[in-house]
Amino acid sequence: MAARADADGAANLRVSGPAGGPPGPAPGGGAAVVIESVGKTFRRGGRRTVALAEVNLEVSAGELVCLLGPSGCGKSTLLRIVAGALESDTGTVSVGGKPVSGPSADRGMLFQTPMLFPWLTTRKNVLFGPKAQRSAGLHERDDPELDAEADAILRTVGLAGFGDAFPHELSGGMRHRAAFARALVTRPSLLLMDEPFGALDAITRVRMHDFLLSMWEQYRTTIIFVTHDIEEAVLLGDRVAVLGGRPPGIAEIIDIPLERPRQASDIDTAAFLSAKRMIRASLTV
Amino acid sequence: MSAWRTLPPLGDDVFVEESALLPGADQQDAGVEIDDGADLAAYRRARRRARARRLATGGAGLVGLAAVWQIAATLIRDPVFLPSVTQTAQTFVHYLGRPYPSQGKPLWYDALISLRRILVGFAIGAGAGVTLGAAMSATRVVRHLIDPVIEVLRPLPPLAFIPLFIIWFGIGETPKEVLIVIGVTPIMAVTTVAALDEVPEDLRLCARTLGATSLYAMLHVQIRSALPGILTGMRISMAGAWTSIVAAELIAATSGLGYLIMQAGDYLNTALVFAGIITIAILGLTLDACLRGLLLLSDPSRRR
Numbered sequence: 001m002a003a004r005a006d007a008d009g010a011a012n013l014r015v016s017g018p019a020g021g022p023p024g025p026a027p028g029g030g031a032a033v034v035i036e037s038v039g040k041t042f043r044r045g046g047r048r049t050v051a052l053a054e055v056n057l058e059v060s061a062g063e064l065v066c067l068l069g070p071s072g073c074g075k076s077t078l079l080r081i082v083a084g085a086l087e088s089d090t091g092t093v094s095v096g097g098k099p100v101s102g103p104s105a106d107r108g109m110l111f112q113t114p115m116l117f118p119w120l121t122t123r124k125n126v127l128f129g130p131k132a133q134r135s136a137g138l139h140e141r142d143d144p145e146l147d148a149e150a151d152a153i154l155r156t157v158g159l160a161g162f163g164d165a166f167p168h169e170l171s172g173g174m175r176h177r178a179a180f181a182r183a184l185v186t187r188p189s190l191l192l193m194d195e196p197f198g199a200l201d202a203i204t205r206v207r208m209h210d211f212l213l214s215m216w217e218q219y220r221t222t223i224i225f226v227t228h229d230i231e232e233a234v235l236l237g238d239r240v241a242v243l244g245g246r247p248p249g250i251a252e253i254i255d256i257p258l259e260r261p262r263q264a265s266d267i268d269t270a271a272f273l274s275a276k277r278m279i280r281a282s283l284t285v
Numbered sequence: 286m287s288a289w290r291t292l293p294p295l296g297d298d299v300f301v302e303e304s305a306l307l308p309g310a311d312q313q314d315a316g317v318e319i320d321d322g323a324d325l326a327a328y329r330r331a332r333r334r335a336r337a338r339r340l341a342t343g344g345a346g347l348v349g350l351a352a353v354w355q356i357a358a359t360l361i362r363d364p365v366f367l368p369s370v371t372q373t374a375q376t377f378v379h380y381l382g383r384p385y386p387s388q389g390k391p392l393w394y395d396a397l398i399s400l401r402r403i404l405v406g407f408a409i410g411a412g413a414g415v416t417l418g419a420a421m422s423a424t425r426v427v428r429h430l431i432d433p434v435i436e437v438l439r440p441l442p443p444l445a446f447i448p449l450f451i452i453w454f455g456i457g458e459t460p461k462e463v464l465i466v467i468g469v470t471p472i473m474a475v476t477t478v479a480a481l482d483e484v485p486e487d488l489r490l491c492a493r494t495l496g497a498t499s500l501y502a503m504l505h506v507q508i509r510s511a512l513p514g515i516l517t518g519m520r521i522s523m524a525g526a527w528t529s530i531v532a533a534e535l536i537a538a539t540s541g542l543g544y545l546i547m548q549a550g551d552y553l554n555t556a557l558v559f560a561g562i563i564t565i566a567i568l569g570l571t572l573d574a575c576l577r578g579l580l581l582l583s584d585p586s587r588r589r
Contacts, residue, residue, distance in 0.1 A: 083490070083494060085490050085493075102493075103490060103493035103494045104493075104494070104496070105494065105495055105496030107494060108494055108495070109490065109491065109494040111487050111491065115485075115487060115488055115491040117488075117506065117509075117510070118510075118584065118585065118586055119509060119510075119512075119583060119584060119585060128492065128495055128497075128505075129495030129496045129497075130496075132492065132495060132496050132497035132498070132501050132502075132505070133496040133497075135501060136496070136497075136498050136501065138496070161324075161325060162325060164325065165325050166585040166586065167586075168585065168586035169325070169328065182495065183494075183495070186495055186496055192494075
């Protein structure tokens with residue numbers, strides 16, 4: 001109920017919940033990620049395909065790093081290893097100092113499609129995580145409290161009044177924002193985004209870029225963002241890790257010297273173009 | 286025609302009447318200003334109106350069929366060849382509570398007998414089929430073991446088994462129920478496997494990254510997600526069950542709607558034949574409506 005009283009939903013989401021609330025990161029930050037000499041080989045019918053070899057990457061807390069590369073360069077594989085959905089053959093991944101084993105609510109994930117549960121309303125989609133955690137005995141918050149929190153976060157992502165709508169009743173952009181709210185409500189210290197806006201039309205994509213940037217400015221969760229779009233990588237990332245080569249790995253890590261806060265219209269600036277040129281050069285090498 | 290059949294999803298690119306807009310709602314509350322001028326309640330009202338129009342059109346189709354039937358019967362003027370709608374209705378009411386033939390059972394009793402056979406056979410068949418399908422979807426060995434068995438059984442018309450079941454199970458209720466089970470089980474197994482396979486792997490991963498345990502994700506996401514597909518399979522196999530049971534009653538039974546129709550046909554009581562057929566149609570529609578209701582409950586995106 002305390003959450004509802006505060007009109008500015010964004011601010012109070014960082015305030016840790018009442019006693020017995022879900023374990024969340026310390027307010028105001030995400031976790032650092034350390035990826036050390038990670039390698040992955042797929043075996044199918046006696047044929048071995050090296051998907052990743054000797055990948056090293058350190059992401060500091062609250063940083064937004066883009067993984068950029070063409071299809072099949074192993075960027076999604078890397079993301080899934082960090083998520084805990086895939087096990088690497090070699091190397092280790094740790095998030096916030098703890099080694100990754102299996103998926104966890106501490107590492108939220110957003111997919112190419114919003115992956116909303118079509119049988120649940122937007123509010124219930126958002127509450128899927130908290131309720132699943134409650135059934136696992138991780139907290140004992142009651143329904144009215146959870147509903148209030150869901151409504152607060154829906155306001156934050158601009159979906160006030162759509163808590164009772166089903167996913168199929170929402171537009172593409174709204175679905176992605178609902179998925180974002182659902183991932184945020186469990187207070188992950190790391191967000192893994194796998195080409196989340198790849199299937200959207202160009203105009204909605206621009207809006208989602210602004211949305212993501214403004215959300216990230218507020219939450220400062222660590223984000224690893226997978227994309228094959230150079231402009232998107234430059235616009236969003238503090239750094240861009242270019243994947244490629246044979247065997248596939250991180251070819252180069254490029255700092256993006258653009259000022260924060262950024263917005264989608266920055267792509268017309270000279271600084272943006274020069275950053276883009278840098279990336280393009282490293283891709284063609 | 287299709288303009289009202291499917292309304293586009295809500296969003297910035299949807300035209301919404303001025304009066305339906307929520308004035309400045311998101312400027313106050315939302316941290317970001319993107320689309321969403323649309324009002325959910327107004328959107329749903331429009332959709333309900335569209336559905337009412339569609340139902341009215343469907344009703345008009347049925348009334349049209351009855352009218353054509355009545356006109357044809359009036360022109361032919363031979364109640365043995367084609368009784369009119371009114372004659373059929375009168376016969377229906379007449380025999381609803383009176384036995385036919387005179388030493389037999391009334392219509393409601395035969396209807397109940399058929400319904401009972403359907404429900405018992407369907408419940409067993411659907412239970413077995415879903416269990417089998419779930420096992421096949423979960424375990425590769427079970428799938429490879431059972432798949433050919435089902436593929437052999439599935440194209441066989443259940444009616445071919447009637448003589449066999451009479452030899453095995455006698456002439457009581459058992460052979461009729463087994464007949465339905467034989468028809469329902471393979472369809473339910475196949476549709477259950479398809480429905481479970483169709484659930485994207487990432488949907489479960491998504492649930493896991495939201496903090497669900499593996500078991501919770503299986504129950505609340507994978508199985509829940511397959512539910513509409515399984516219910517669709519039930520609608521298909523329910524229709525098949527009616528075909529089987531009526532055919533079995535036509536051939537080898539002393540009760541049930543199929544038997545009643547056969548008797549009425551033998552005595553050239555055409556109006557009663559029609560009454561029996563219409564009873565089957567009503568019962569079939571009712572059971573299908575129940576399943577459809579469950580389907581709509583389970584899958585909101587079908588509520589159009």
